Amino acid sequence: MAKRNTLFIRIVEGKNLPIKDITGSSDPYCIVRIDNEAIIRTATIWKTLSPFWGEEYNVHVPPSFHNVSLYVMDEDNLSRDDVIGKVSISKEALSVKPQGLDGWMNLTEIDPDEEVQGxxxxxxxxxxxxxxxxxxxxxxxxxxxxxxxxxxxxxxxxxxxxxxxxxxxxxxxxxxxxxxxxxxxxxxxxxxxxxxxxxxxxxxxxxxxxxxxxxxxxxxxxxxxxxxxxxxxxxLGPDKPKHSQYEGTLGSLRLQLRLRDETVLPSSHYQPLTELLCQSVETHLNGNWPDLIMLIDETTTSENRQEVATNLVKLFLGQGLIKEFLDVLFKLELEKNTEPNTLFRSNSLASKSMESFLKVAGMQYLHRLLGPIINRIFEEKKYVELDPNKVELKEAGCTGLHRLQTEADVIQQSSSLLQSYLSELMAAILQSSSYCPLLLCQAFQQLYQRVQARFPDPEYRKVKFIAVTSFLCLRFISPAIMSPKLFHLREKHADARTSRTLLLLAKAVQTIGNMDTLVCCSKEPWMVPLQPAIQQGIAQLKDFITRLVSCHDSEDLGLQTRMSLQCGSMEKEGFLLLHKTKDKCILMTSPFKKYYVTLSKDMLSYSRTQHSKKNSFISLPKIRAVEKVEEKCFGSANVMQIISSDDSGQQETLYLDCKSVNELNQWLSALRKACSHNTNTMSCYHPGIYKADRWSCCHQKEKTDPGCDKTRHGVTLQEWYDPLDPDLEAQLIYRHLSSVQHTMSDKYYELIKQEADDANADQDPKKVDSITRLFTILQDLHDAHTALEEEERLKNKNVFLELQT
Missing domain, CATH: 2.60.40.150 (C2 domain)
Structure with a gap:
């Protein structure tokens, strides 16, 4: 049994922010703090008072946390960043709304007497x-x-x-x-x-x-x-809040927040539900009658469909039935849809599940595919514009020493650049058939074959290709090109010039994915210069899909996939500044040296270059704590420490200096998750350093002093490469099914009756037994949770009585 609190945060946008720069604008970004500890920094959106971020995070937080605060800052290159205002939400406010908070929230000024912690x-x-x-x-x-x-x-x-x-x-x-x-x-x-x-x-x-x-x-x-x-x-609590003279004048943030407080039972409690879900997938493929997957499809709403899809995808991935699950959804979608032009274009459970599957199983593939072209565009920062109404000649510059470029020059140059980027991207897509994960190949193969069987007529010969590209291009590759930060391809959002280039390239990819240049060029005639490149791209994409759906689990492809999965077991890697101390004080003013650090499944290793032999390492079971270091120790707010013990039991500390608060928390999170099963962990630690014969944090002189602050093992960020947790996914699915139990029952008997009327036959008792079994399982899980809550209540009551006596 485990308690897990997950806080979902989506920072959508801001509006009506105050002017902070002499240019008449601001450069806003957000800092997210959990109980005053910074865990997230959004990208800076330059020169705007109405920024759009669209960034979302899942944070695992301890049950004891009190509030989440979002600070809007204005970035300055020459002076300290200005504070614009903040939004603060208490845990209680989140707990009373299990569906979450969604809407605009006014920024308030920072009152020093309310900025308390500790x-x-x-x-x-x-x-x-x-x-x-x-x-x-x-x-x-x-x-x-x-x-x-x-x-x-x-x-x-x-x-x-x-x-x-x-x-x-x-x-x-x-x-x-x-x-x-x-x-x-x-x-x-x-x-x-x-x-x-x-x-x-x-x-x-x-x-x-x-x-x-x-x-x-x-x-x-x-x-x-x-x-x-x-x-x-x-x-420590704040003083009495003062009335703000700036109420409503600092702008507002559009936020989505949801707190999930889950008690995860032992695995044996979820086994019946997992078995019933797996049986439903297998039965549907054989029998095609109303079953559990069909009912989930019928009873999910637009508000919860994405979450339910992600939970189901992760559960069936863990059970080895993801292909079968997706195939059931493809079949259900095709049975309901008679119009091939709108196939998989809605936000159905099939579309959301395939989207989640691509992110969970295909992110490493996406990074390898798009990384080089995205980096090239960011580094070149070329001015690219095809729309004559948006061409700015002063942005384009000169063709020579004396002649300014004309509008035709800019469009011609932009067309050449975009064709170059597009050619490089399509070549990369063609080559990616050799390293595309086997699971992705098989899922696209199933989709292609199902659509081909549903629409066999010659006039629909393109539909089977468009079904694949509707996911691969329109829901995966194109969104990643438009917003590379949201897919972890870049650390920051693009500037305005680069963003426009990415948008035009994404439009071209979408047009190729739709496999119809005429519609695009009729709506946006300025895209005509790209028409030859787009037509060539369509032919290349068809070739790629034909290769992709012809895959078989051959020995070569199986070996290739296993190698890919081995690479995927690597949690994190990158250059960091390191300093290691053992039985000595920190005397040097700049003790850090640059190393390439690699976190694998059993150790943290580092070397001077990326490809040199990793000759220094820390075994993960030896790690006792992974925590932040006070800013005053090294003059940086982004230093963390790894406290471990050597073979003789002697304590060692490795300090890592990260580039940003995001990188710091990503490394903290990855290491904490990798060490989550360690038994010899510390309950307290020193956030300072031992220097000049005392700890800089609490001034204690004993080097072996146990520590002055509590460790924070439970605070982690949820990432796409996190290991699957079948018990948690089953718990989340149970919670959803419980919430729609009555709706599901009504829908089930409606479908059963309809099928019986169509066949002019009685109800199949097996079908009725299936829904009865589901409700029995849900009741058993409800009883188990109730018994556990009563046990916790009695335990807390006994502890209180002991304290009273």
Missing amino acids: EIHLQISLLGDSDVPRKLRCRVLEARDLAKKDRNGASDPFVRVRYNGKTHESAVVKKSCYPRWNESFEFELDDTLADSLLSVEVWDWDLVSRNDFLGKVLFNINRLQSAQQEEGWFR
Whole structure:
């Protein structure tokens, strides 16, 4: 049994943002923070007050998280980036809307007294006789993960304790976000005060300016009377929010957020549901009568269809039945559709499932196919425009020293460039038949054959090709060309000039995928110069599809696919700056050196170049923690540490400096997932470094001190290359089926009755038994979840009673 919280975040767009640059515009990007820890940075959209990002993420978060905040920033090359505003959503607000939040949300200004974070360790006691306590004692032990208020990347915190009109202050701990005080303060207890409050505030001391607020905790003393003592870590809260004078004037963000709080049962609980789904696929291929897959197809809605499709694709991939599952959906779609021109163009379950399948099983293929041409376009940054209404001669430049280019010159040059890009891309597509994954080949083969059998007439001879290209080109290759960042082909969005080139190339690929140049050229006549290249591309694409659907599981192709899967087991690789320390302090000002780092299924290895022998490595089972490092340690906010133990049990630390917050969190996530089954993990760690005979974070002098902050093993980003989790997918499918159980029942009996009337026969008892079995399985899973929740409730109640006594 495991608890899994997944937060889906889609940052769609912004509007009405304020002007931050002298050009009369802004360069906005977003930072996403979970409890004030930055985990995502979107791309910068240059020179706009209405940016479109369209970026989406799935983040695995611990059950204890409190809120998610999105900060909109304006990027500046010469000075620090400006803060435009933020949107903050609490966990409670997300929990009460299981369907998720979707809409425009106003940005609010940043109030320093609300920008608090961290926890404080306190012990609150009532002293005196057990019946009549006379004094209140507050023992301030330590704090962790406080906000950084000073330019040195730390704070100078002290504690102010208030009760009954009296105030005590602790000593100031200089340059630390992990201070330790271990001081006690006593107050005379006033029994006449009803609901009297003890206030514990944390402040950052400043010599010149006013002190900065770091957070506070409030205790009701009357409620403490029965317990006599309370001790633990308490989350620091903000001060009272102030009324914003900028309310509604900072613009807004269009967001989609959804929190999934899943309790995943042991595998044995999901086995009956998985078996029934697999049986449904096999039975449908043999019998063609209303079954579970057909019912899921009939009862999914546009709001949940993509999620259901992704869950089913991953489940059947894990069961080795993905080809059969997709074939059932192809068959269902073809039975419903009599118009070949609209085949697989709607957002049906078949279309969404095939789309998810391509992303899960074909991303590595897509990267190999498109990587070179996308990189070439980004590096060349050529001005390309075919539409005479959009040609800007000043952007195009000169043909020589004295003559400006004419509009005809620009269009001619653009046509030549686009034909060059298109020729390179089509050549790459033709060559990719040799390394296209076997599963993709077989799925396209099934689709091609099903469509050919459904529309055998000569006038429909192109339909079987268009069915394949509707997925391969229109839903996979073309969207990746238009938005390479969203398919992980580039780290940043393209600038305006490169984006236009990518759009025109994607249009050409779409036209080739539609296999009809006349329609495109009639709608957009300025595409006519590309017509010869497009016609050649159509012939090449037909040749490619013919090769693709002629594949068989030959020995060569099987070996090729196995090699591809072996490459796919590599989790992550790339150049990073590394520094390794063992029994020594960090003395050098710049200790990092560039290495090529590779994370495979059993080790993390690194060498000076990409192709040299990996002579240094860390065995993944030896890793005890993977955590961030404080910015003040190395002057960079994107440094992480890998804490491991050698064969003798001695602790070693490897520091990695990443280029951006995204790269940092991708490496953190990949390593945490790779080490998720490690048993010797640390519960706390030092976010600082050991330098000058003490830890920079908490100032402790003992090098073997266990640590001043808790580790965060559970925070990871969901990526397309993540390993399959059959139990989680089965749980998500169970949850969906439970939500549509009544609709599914009504639809099932409607289909059964319709089939019986058509055949003038009685209902087949096997069919009725199938739906009865499904509902029994759903009830059993519901009972298992209920029993587990009751067990958790009793456990928590017993823990509370123990604390009371």
